[in-house]
Amino acid sequence: MKNLSLYLKKFSLLAPKRKIVKEKLNETLLSLSIPSKSIEIKYKNGLVYISGSSIIKNEIAIKKKKVLEELNNKLKNSKLTVSDIL
Numbered sequence: 001m002k003n004l005s006l007y008l009k010k011f012s013l014l015a016p017k018r019k020i021v022k023e024k025l026n027e028t029l030l031s032l033s034i035p036s037k038s039i040e041i042k043y044k045n046g047l048v049y050i051s052g053s054s055i056i057k058n059e060i061a062i063k064k065k066k067v068l069e070e071l072n073n074k075l076k077n078s079k080l081t082v083s084d085i086l
Contacts, residue, residue, distance in 0.1 A: 017080055018043045024074040025082075028067055034059050046083045060085060 021043040029036040039052035050057055060067060064085055071082050 028070045
């Protein structure tokens with residue numbers, strides 16, 4: 001049983017991908033002076049879906065390339081990538 005408990009322990013340390021992407025995207029938006037409190041962020045299969053304020057969504061669309069670059073740089077350690085923001 002000792003081997004099984006050691007094996008299962010490594011899975012308890014994994015953080016959910018969605019949570020990591022949401023946190024890093026919020027950090028990225030704050031660094032670019034884009035407010036993120038009035039939007040909802042969902043992550044699925046390498047894509048980020050944003051719903052909420054159209055003003056903020058438009059601002060993200062304008063700075064999309066920069067947001068994706070910074071977000072993927074922050075996600076390097078967790079081995080996740082975001083290919084697009086919709």
